[in-house]
Amino acid sequence: MEIQEYNISENNFEQCIKCTVCTVYCPVVPVNPEYPGPKQAGPDGERLRLKKGIFFDETLKYCLNCKRCEVACPSGVRIGDIIQAARIKYGRKKPKLRDMMLAGTDFMGSIATKVAPVVNTTLRIKPVKQIMDGVLKIDHRRTFPKYASQTFESWFRKEAAARQEKFDRHIAYFHGCYANYNYPQLGKDLVKVMNALGYGVRLLDGEKCCGVALISNGMIDQATRNAKTNVRIMSEALSSCEAVLGTSSSCSFTLRDEYPHLLGVDNSAVRDHVELAVKFIYRLLESGKASLKFKKDFKARIAYHVPCHMEKLGWGIFSAELVKMIPGVEFTVLDSNCCGIAGTYGFKKENYEVSQAIGKPLFDQIKVIDPDYVACDCETCKWQIEMSTGYKVMNPVSILAAALED
Amino acid sequence: MKFDTIIIGGGLSGLVCGLRLQRAGRKCAIVSAGQSAMHFSSGYFDFLDRTPDGKDVSAPLDAVDLLDKEHPYSKIGKARLTAYAEEVKEFFKGCGIMLEGDPCRNGFRITPTGNFKRTWLALDDFSVFETDTCPWNKVLIVNIEGFLDFNTAFIAQSLESKGTVCTTSILRLEEMERIRKNPSEMRAVNIARVLERREVEDKAVGLMKDMAGDADAILLPAVFGLKEAGARTRIEKALGKKVSFVATMPPSVAGIRTQMKLKAGFEAAGGVFLQGDTACGAEMDGSHVTGIGSVNFGDIRLEADSYVLATGSFFSKGLTAAPGHIVENVFGLDTDAPSERKKWYCTDFFGRQDYISYGVKTDSSFRCIKGGGTIDNLYAAGSILGGCNALYEGCGAGTAIFSAFSVADTILSENA
Structure with missing residues (x-):
């Protein structure tokens, strides 16, 4: 028995029984034959790579890191982790300027918000898009998310921080780059909902980007530094806050699972208290410790898209239950499909076609259902769906905020 | 999170059981860790191809009398099995799966x-x-x-x-x-x-x-x-x-299509399917299950009046074989495996491998047994059941479907 235990690797690739189920659920395989598929790229390739690193194959970069292979695996093999860990360990390609710009959501955001109107206008001008396409290889067909002129953090400090301290109970909010630089309204909505539930919101002391884009663009050192800082500040916050809540499924997933699995950063002291706001709110409402009062005349036909990392977290049900709870909502859950954007992946010129092909079944279904808007917990899914279908996408937390009685 | 019935396992048996209950108005959740053995389907369902002593079977219902009393078919009984066999095509048709063949007689397939x-x-x-x-x-x-x-x-x-x-x-x-x-x-x-x-x-x-x-x-x-x-x-x-x-080597196109249709039917009827989650942390009050946990739900409990264990056997991690004993993984239920390891297998690879027949012990209504006592609201269905050798007897799909029917009907009659 002991010998067996010592022979099981951290990412348990030897548990793979070659059943091929993962390949059925990989969104890349049907549209990009250059990608070797999760079984070959993951556990099969790992056997070879353990012999010699030269067996590493650069085509592993086509993996979206959506983790759908892991959700499907009957043997519990961490296939997606094996692939990403191999890219980290053996990848020889250095990140390009383009990759650094796309992945540096924190850095780029802090500059762009200062001159937001200029940046937003410039990024929509055709010649600029052509130059970005030609020089940087950022696809010209992509619509860029807009930057806000005031960050969420600065709004919060000016407008909200003081009154949060009137509450007896608190949560810390990991807002992420998107709510901070692009869409502060999401953060404002979270504050509104948590306040309605009797909770004050606090910011973390020096939040860093979760690092999801840094990891996928090979900027591991910076990702690891961010991870260590975030674990430390989350741990400090938990001494006075009940939980660290997020509104982005990929941020929360990264904080909980990618830190220990891919970056080797131990988060065991905080992990159980780091979750998405929807899960926390669901627990609170279910236990009867708090309740929300909704508008009587709220009406919306909503189709919910479960982001890949939300599927992996297994928490889509909490968002679904919360939105369904609002009187006047007509609710559909969309089929389990990847939207194709996968963070920065779909912005890259070489991935544009694949990205849109992956998302097509989802886009088609949304158009057939024709909802008032789509609900979704992930900002990059939001950009992709809004750009590709024309339908508006709202975070479940924002939907709750919009439906709250004034 | 509260349901009427929670089913652990999203394969053929779990889905059939969930669909039957959900159609009858019970609110069900299925917790499913990874995809199921339907992905390796031959494209056919087997009922009973041969008896445990090796006799070929042409009319499965007539052979039920020859089975041991611990066999799942014996527990269901010939009368109910006959009714179930006659109902099976209609049941699957309800979610767009058309089955071909005579439900009371065996035929043949090309391998x-x-x-x-x-x-x-x-x-x-x-x-x-x-x-x-x-x-x-x-x-x-x-x-x-x-x-x-x-x-x-x-x-x-x-x-x-x-x-x-x-x-x-x-x-x-x-x-x-x-x-x-x-x-x-x-x-x-x-x-x-x-x-x-x-x-x-x-x-x-x-x-x-x-x-x-x-x-x-x-x-x-x-x-x-x-x-x-x-x-x-x-x-x-x-x-x-x-x-x-x-049939080809896996993945099985027909098996996956069938699984997707069953799942879609279950969800369309209002069922909740928790994909990629693992049941754990069962809580009991005496001989009564009060709740289970799941890896993804953490401290949020899943609670129901009744629970169905449809986790599958060794492949799907319902059972694990240790050197000297075979354990059921969610509740630690009693299994029917002998402690003497040598009895588990036959050295002739193509001979009858008894370990395949091992599973949890149940009473005549498929209520599970733990520490010798019956648990009043936990049922088992499908290949986690002991008493039959799906590979040798060719009775895997039949056991999965009929035990699921039977368990669902017991739950419905008790809550009527």
Whole structure:
């Protein structure tokens, strides 16, 4: 028995029984034959790579890191982790300027918000898009998310921080780059909902980007530094806050699972208290410790898209239950499909076609259902769906905020 | 989170049980860790192909009397089994799965090595044969170029040894060239995705027209219809010849389609399917289950009046074999495995392997037993049940479906 235990690797690739189920659920395989598929790229390739690193194959970069292979695996093999860990360990390609710009959501955001109107206008001008396409290889067909002129953090400090301290109970909010630089309204909505539930919101002391884009663009050192800082500040916050809540499924997933699995950063002291706001709110409402009062005349036909990392977290049900709870909502859950954007992946010129092909079944279904808007917990899914279908996408937390009685 | 019934396991048995309960108005959740054995389906359901002492079975219902009292079929009883068998086609039709064959009699199927074996009902697009000999004199066996999970030579050799004239041929489709670039992904499901485009299917049919010659029938790998069945009928119509699909190596296109339809039916009826989550942390109050946890739910509990254990056997991690004992993983239930390891297996690889028959002990209503006592609201269904050897007896699907029916009916009658 002991010998067996010592022979099981951290990412348990030897548990793979070659059943091929993962390949059925990989969104890349049907549209990009250059990608070797999760079984070959993951556990099969790992056997070879353990012999010699030269067996590493650069085509592993086509993996979206959506983790759908892991959700499907009957043997519990961490296939997606094996692939990403191999890219980290053996990848020889250095990140390009383009990759650094796309992945540096924190850095780029802090500059762009200062001159937001200029940046937003410039990024929509055709010649600029052509130059970005030609020089940087950022696809010209992509619509860029807009930057806000005031960050969420600065709004919060000016407008909200003081009154949060009137509450007896608190949560810390990991807002992420998107709510901070692009869409502060999401953060404002979270504050509104948590306040309605009797909770004050606090910011973390020096939040860093979760690092999801840094990891996928090979900027591991910076990702690891961010991870260590975030674990430390989350741990400090938990001494006075009940939980660290997020509104982005990929941020929360990264904080909980990618830190220990891919970056080797131990988060065991905080992990159980780091979750998405929807899960926390669901627990609170279910236990009867708090309740929300909704508008009587709220009406919306909503189709919910479960982001890949939300599927992996297994928490889509909490968002679904919360939105369904609002009187006047007509609710559909969309089929389990990847939207194709996968963070920065779909912005890259070489991935544009694949990205849109992956998302097509989802886009088609949304158009057939024709909802008032789509609900979704992930900002990059939001950009992709809004750009590709024309339908508006709202975070479940924002939907709750919009439906709250004034 | 509260439900009427929580089912652990999202394979054939769990889905059938959930669907039956949900259709009757019970609010159900299925917790499913990873995809199920339906992904390895042969395209057929077996009821009972042979008795535990090795006698071939033609009419499964007549053979029920010969089974041990611990066999799941004995617990259901012949009368109820007969009613269930008669109901089964209608049940699956309810979610768009058309089963072919006589529910009271066994037929035969062609195996991927060209032999005829007993079976019961065929999933859409597969056919049940009346006897164990090939009904045709001349057969054309066609493969897709570059597809390694289907061996035409094996099939031809077996059929020819019994007097059928066989020719083999290969379909060359330029639309397949893209996926051929990646030989490790040149699998049944990916081929099915290409063939799902009607113009590609039509092209394939056109090519087959040219190669069919005077063959009476065409055998094809089961690589059609990942979302919807019906390709066989279309091809037969276009060619004016009989067509039979033969199972490929996994993943199984027909099995996945069937699983997706069952899941869609369950969700359409209002059921909650928790994909990729693992049940754990069961809590008991005496002989009563009060709740379970799940890896993804953390401290949020899943609670219900009744629970169904449909986790499957060793492959699906319902059971784990340790050196000296076999354990059930969620509740630590009593299993029927003897402690003497030597009794678990037979050194003749092709002999009857008894470990496959091991599972949890239950009372006559499939209530589970722990520490010698019956748990009043926990039932078992499918291959986690002890008392039958699905591989040797050919009774896997029948056990999965009928024990699920039985458990659902018990739960419904108790809450009527």
